[in-house]
Amino acid sequence: xxxxxxxxxILVGLYGLATSKNIIKSVFCVTIIESGLILLFLNLGNxxxxxxxxxxxxxENIVDPxxxxxxxxxxxxxxxxxxxALMLCIKIFHHFGSIEWKExxxxxx
Amino acid sequence: xxxFLAQIPIFLVFIxxxxxxxxYLFKAKWTTYLSFVSQVLLLIAFFAYLSFWRLxxxxxxxxxxxxSERIGISFFHDGLSLxxxxxxxFIFSVILMYLFKFRRKDHKFFFFFLxxxxxxxxxxxxxxLFNMFVxxxxxxxxxxxxxxxxxxxxxxxxxxYYLLLNTVGALFFLIGIVFLYNVFGxxxxxxxxxxxxxxxxxxxxxFAYVIMMxxxxxxAALFPLFTWLPKAHGVAQSGISALLSGLVVKGAxxxxxxxxxxxxVEAGFHMNELFFWIGVVTAIVGVTFxxxxxxxKQILAYHTVSQVxxxxxxxxxxxxxxxxxxVLHIINHALFKSLLFLGAGILIKHYQTKKVYEIKGALxxxxxxxxxxxIAMLSISGAPLFNGFVSKSMIKYxxxxxxxxxALFFLIxxxxxxxxxxxxxxLFGPKAILVKEKNPLQIISIIVLGLSCxxxxxxxxxxxxxxxxxxxxxxxxxxxxxxxxxxxxxxGFLFYRFVVKKDYLPFQKIRHFKLxxxxxxYMFVVYLLVVLGVVFL
Numbered sequence: 001x002x003x004x005x006x007x008x009x010i011l012v013g014l015y016g017l018a019t020s021k022n023i024i025k026s027v028f029c030v031t032i033i034e035s036g037l038i039l040l041f042l043n044l045g046n047x048x049x050x051x052x053x054x055x056x057x058x059x060e061n062i063v064d065p066x067x068x069x070x071x072x073x074x075x076x077x078x079x080x081x082x083x084x085a086l087m088l089c090i091k092i093f094h095h096f097g098s099i100e101w102k103e104x105x106x107x108x109x
Numbered sequence: 110x111x112x113f114l115a116q117i118p119i120f121l122v123f124i125x126x127x128x129x130x131x132x133y134l135f136k137a138k139w140t141t142y143l144s145f146v147s148q149v150l151l152l153i154a155f156f157a158y159l160s161f162w163r164l165x166x167x168x169x170x171x172x173x174x175x176x177s178e179r180i181g182i183s184f185f186h187d188g189l190s191l192x193x194x195x196x197x198x199f200i201f202s203v204i205l206m207y208l209f210k211f212r213r214k215d216h217k218f219f220f221f222f223l224x225x226x227x228x229x230x231x232x233x234x235x236x237x238l239f240n241m242f243v244x245x246x247x248x249x250x251x252x253x254x255x256x257x258x259x260x261x262x263x264x265x266x267x268x269x270y271y272l273l274l275n276t277v278g279a280l281f282f283l284i285g286i287v288f289l290y291n292v293f294g295x296x297x298x299x300x301x302x303x304x305x306x307x308x309x310x311x312x313x314x315x316f317a318y319v320i321m322m323x324x325x326x327x328x329a330a331l332f333p334l335f336t337w338l339p340k341a342h343g344v345a346q347s348g349i350s351a352l353l354s355g356l357v358v359k360g361a362x363x364x365x366x367x368x369x370x371x372x373x374v375e376a377g378f379h380m381n382e383l384f385f386w387i388g389v390v391t392a393i394v395g396v397t398f399x400x401x402x403x404x405x406k407q408i409l410a411y412h413t414v415s416q417v418x419x420x421x422x423x424x425x426x427x428x429x430x431x432x433x434x435x436v437l438h439i440i441n442h443a444l445f446k447s448l449l450f451l452g453a454g455i456l457i458k459h460y461q462t463k464k465v466y467e468i469k470g471a472l473x474x475x476x477x478x479x480x481x482x483x484i485a486m487l488s489i490s491g492a493p494l495f496n497g498f499v500s501k502s503m504i505k506y507x508x509x510x511x512x513x514x515x516a517l518f519f520l521i522x523x524x525x526x527x528x529x530x531x532x533x534x535x536l537f538g539p540k541a542i543l544v545k546e547k548n549p550l551q552i553i554s555i556i557v558l559g560l561s562c563x564x565x566x567x568x569x570x571x572x573x574x575x576x577x578x579x580x581x582x583x584x585x586x587x588x589x590x591x592x593x594x595x596x597x598x599x600x601g602f603l604f605y606r607f608v609v610k611k612d613y614l615p616f617q618k619i620r621h622f623k624l625x626x627x628x629x630x631y632m633f634v635v636y637l638l639v640v641l642g643v644v645f646l
Contacts, residue, residue, distance in 0.1 A: 010284070017277065017630040026273055026626060033280050041287045066180075066290070070239050074283065077246050081276050084250060088257065088269040095262035101626045104266050 003043050009036030023092065023099045027085045034078045041067045041074075111165070117158040118171050118184040121194060122231040124150050125201075129223035136216050144209075144219050148202040151226075155198060162186055170236070170299070179295050185236035189436070192576055193233045193363050200356045200443055201226045206554040207451050208348040218258065225251040225352075232360055238286045238296040241364060242279060245328065249275045252357055256345045267340040274337045274629055278327025281637075285321030288313050298372055306375030318373050319644050322380075323637045325368060328361035331421065332391040333632040335414045336624045339398070342410035347454020350406060354413040355447035359439050362417065366424055370432075383643050384425035385507070389517050392418025396524030400531070400609055401616040404463045405453050408532055409446065412489065415521065416442050422518075423504040433577045434503025441496040441565060445488040448558040452482040455551065456535060459543050465531065469538030475545075477552055479536050481559040486533060488562045490526045490597070493590045496565035499573075503581070526601035531609060 013033035020026055045067030052062065089099055096104050128147035132140045162169060172183040186194075205222070212218050228251065232244035249272060257268035290296050292309040305314065330338040338358070342350045369384070395415025402408045420442065423435020455478050460468045472479040488495040501522070508514035565572055573581050609616065624632070 014277075014630070014634060017273075018627055018634060021627065023269060023626075030273055030276050030280070033277065037280055037284055037287065040284070041290075044287065044291045067287075073239070073243060077243065080250060081246070081272065084253060085269060085272055088253075088265055088272065091257075091260075091265045092262075092269060095265060105270070105623060105625060 003040055006036050006040035006043055009033075009039065012036075021101055023089050023101060023104065024086070026101070027082060027089065030085070031078065031082055034074065038071045038074055038078075041071055111161070111168075114157060114161040115165075115168055115171060117154050117161070118186065118234050119173075120154050121151065121158075121234065122227045124154065124227070125223040125230070126227035129220045129227070132216050132223070133220035138214075141209075141213055141216060141219055144205055144223060147223060148198065148205060151198050152202075155195060158186075159191060162191065179297060179300055182240050183236040183297065184234040185299060186234060188576070188578075189363075189366070190233050192436070192440070193359070194230055196359075196440055196443055197226065197229050197233065197356060200352070200447055201229075203554045203557055204348050204352050204355075204447065204451070206550045206557075207351070207454075209550055210548050211348075221251055221254050221258075225255070229356065229360055233363060236298050238289065238298060238301075239283075241367075242283050242286060245279050245282065245361075245364065246276070248357060248360060249279060249328075252341075252353065255349050255352075256341050258349065259344075259346060261344075264344045267337075267344040270626060270629075271337045271341045273626070274334075274633075275328055277630065277633065278324045278334075281320050281324030281327075283324075285317040285319075285324065288317035288320070292317075298367065302372055302375060305373060306377065314376060315378065315644055316641075318368075318376065318378060319637065319641045321368055322365070323633070323640055325361055325365050326387075326636065327633060328358075329365050329421075330358055330361070330391075330414055330417055331387050332394050332414075332418070334629070334636060335391065335395070335417075336629050336632075338414055339407055339410040342413060343404065343406045347406070347450055347457065350410070351447040351450035351454070354410065354450060355443040358413060358417060359443055362420060362424070362439060366436075369425070378644055380640075380644065381425050381427055383640070385422055388418045388421025388423075388425060389514075389521075390418070391415070391421060392521045393517065393524070394418075396521055396528065398619060398622075400524060400528045401619040403465055403620070405457065405465050405468070405532070405535070406450070406463055408465065408528060409449050409453060412525070412528070413442075413446060415525065416446070416489070419501070419504060419521065422507060423500070426507045428506060429579065431504050431507035433573070433579060434500050434506070436577070437565075437573070438497075438500035438504060441488065441500050441562070444558055444562050444565070445485040445497060448481060448485040448555055448562065449489070451551075451555050451558070452478050452485065455555075459545065460541070465535060468535040470536075470541045472536040473540035474543060478555065481555045482536070483533075484559045484562055486529045488566065490529050491522055492594050493586060494563075494566050496562050496569075498590070498594075499566060499569040499581075523597060523601060523604070526597045527604050527609060530598075530601050530605045 010033050013029045013036060016029035016032065017026055020029060045064040047061060047063050050061045050063040092104055093099050098104060125147050128143055132143055169186045170183055172178055172181045174181055225248065228244055228247045232241060232248065235241050235244060253268045253272040256271060257264045286296055289301065292313050293301055293304050295301060327334045342353050345353060392415045395411050395418055399408050399411035399415060402411060420435050420438050423431045423438055426432050455475065456468055456471055457463055462468065488497040491498045491501045505518065508518045570581060573579055
């Protein structure tokens with residue numbers, strides 16, 4: 001997959017955020033942006049036919065390990081954000097009886 | 110010994126974090142008092158490091174794990190980060206004092222509160238872009254929890270709005286980091302700073318710059334991305350609002366300074382004018398919204414937006430005086446906005462209402478709180494002798510000689526004065542009969558903030574030379590400044606009396622204006638495209 005495709009994934013997420021009227025859909029769009037970002041970085045750090053990054057001195061043509069290390073952290077952070085956001089969705093549904101942005105934000109108190 | 114002192118930046122992060130975990134795990138009665146111990150330890154550690162930092166000019170970098178600087182995660186301290194670290198510790202301590210009696214038995218709250226302090230200090234000290242992103246995201250998560258802590262409908266609503274919008278901003282910040290890594294093969298800020306001017310593909314670097322600045326603009330609440338701020342700061346409890354307005358927004362501004370003036374300075378994009386105008390628009394829009402509000406906390410929250418605009422006007426400038434004015438305004442705003450929120454919190458708690466016209470007679474009912482509120486109001490509206498005036502005069506150098514800019518600056522000041530004349534209506538009137546709660550710690554906390562506002566206003570020469578190493582040449586105590594401020598007060602009062610108080614239709618329209626989440630994201634895309642257009646053309 002080329003980096004261009006991953007950028008398209010990010011743009012799809014952005015489009016979803018700017019149009020979706022449902023809170024859960026918005027949460028998923030954030031996740032889509034994040035997945036696109038992870039794919040983008042892994043693609044950029046990838047090496048066709050490269051081998052695993054182990055400091056033994058025997059392997060050559062190793063893949064850059066830093067993108068992978070960073071992206072694991074990003075995945076962890078992303079799952080935290082998703083979990084917290086979905087928890088808030090549940091709470092919002094209990095309070096407002098709806099998870100549409102319009103009905104949730106339109107109401108005072 | 111020196112080896113140990115050089116390691117102190119780690120302790121600044123881990124002291125609050127470890128104490129927060131201890132408080133959460135051991136739910137005995139006395140453990141919450143440990144939060145004070147952590148603040149004292151932090152202050153000791155900070156001053157020990159400060160003396161070490163002064164004596165060893167070549168030893169300000171701390172790389173973890175024995176890696177080379179290029180690969181490893183590192184902390185770096187310069188004057189700016191030290192100033193912000195001290196500000197963070199100070200504001201957290203004061204707000205802890207304010208909240209303590211009310212929250213004494215709430216161990217979970219102290220967990221989030223102290224954890225946020227550790228993360229915030231980490232964000233200030235880090236020298237690694239990815240590390241900075243992680244800290245940014247962690248502050249987002251923790252602040253979301255603190256906003257929703259009341260467990261009411263509006264607080265959940267503000268929480269999710271804040272969380273999603275800021276996560277999008279932070280993710281775009283990360284995309285920028287990805288591009289930078291792809292070009293330079295490092296994410297160390299100091300190494301990048303040297304490489305960025307000479308090497309690499311210009312187009313990709315520009316693209317990374319645009320994306321990172323747009324992402325961080327969401328967190329810094331610049332126009333038109335500030336919509337989450339009034340929601341979040343208006344809904345949270347007063348102590349938390351003070352923390353958010355006073356400090357957490359400044360964290361984003363700090364990252365913005367780091368990007369604009371340190372990381373990308375050699376790249377030569379010269380976006381000062383753009384960010385100056387974004388600051389102007391932010392300030393004007395914030396003030397307009399603030400004038401039309403009737404809810405005390407909403408007024409203060411929109412004023413945070415407008416003051417962020419003024420800070421941007423300062424820190425976007427190349428000239429050192431307006432830049433330091435912007436930084437000083439960040440510090441001053443942290444002091445007087447926390448003071449306003451805390452004072453308003455005491456009033457709201459006793460009067461049981463947030464409506465500004467329903468609270469009367471604070472001067473007679475709560476004399477100390479009212480006097481402190483007056484100090485804060487004079488500071489924020491830029492009265493001579495108070496700290497807001499010093500930083501605003503320094504920022505004014507940026508607009509000197511340009512008629513349009515001067516007029517706009519005048520308008521912003523006038524709006525601020527007007528809306529605080531409106532705010533000051535809570536002070537006057539007959540004494541209210543209320544059940545008063547004795548809380549000496551709370552009173553001490555606001556007195557400390559009030560005195561520090563006055564202190565910076567009076568001893569600005571000493572403070573400017575010790576923090577920034579500059580001298581302010583002009584005398585700020587000339588009679589003409591007092592006359593100017595008096596004129597502001599008169600015009601502001603007339604404007605308030607005959608226009609604002611009548612509550613004409615435009616004000617009602619502005620008050621009920623709401624931006625949906627979709628449009629907020631749409632605004633983000635537009636903002637991104639505008640910055641992209643300006644940078645590439």
